[in-house]
Amino acid sequence: MIECDLNKWPRCLDCGDKFHPKRLSLGYQHCLKCGDNYAKKETDRKSKCVAPAYNKGAYQYVSSREQAKTVGR
Numbered sequence: 001m002i003e004c005d006l007n008k009w010p011r012c013l014d015c016g017d018k019f020h021p022k023r024l025s026l027g028y029q030h031c032l033k034c035g036d037n038y039a040k041k042e043t044d045r046k047s048k049c050v051a052p053a054y055n056k057g058a059y060q061y062v063s064s065r066e067q068a069k070t071v072g073r
């Protein structure tokens, strides 16, 4: 039984707790608890990062062109 072989269980990258090898086979590298937090953080970062980065780039492009015109006059 794989559940009894605690020595072979992988360790969570965040807290070091052992977690079920089946999670590792599914691609997880964190225990159930940290895995949930990590998934939430990832979702937050992705949804927050993409839009501001794009808007900031667009804003800087426009403002620097406007500034160049203003300074030239």
Ligand SMILES: [Zn+2]
Pocket (backbone or CB within 6 Å): 012, 013, 014, 015, 016, 017, 030, 031, 032, 033, 034, 035
């Ligand atoms: Zn953990």
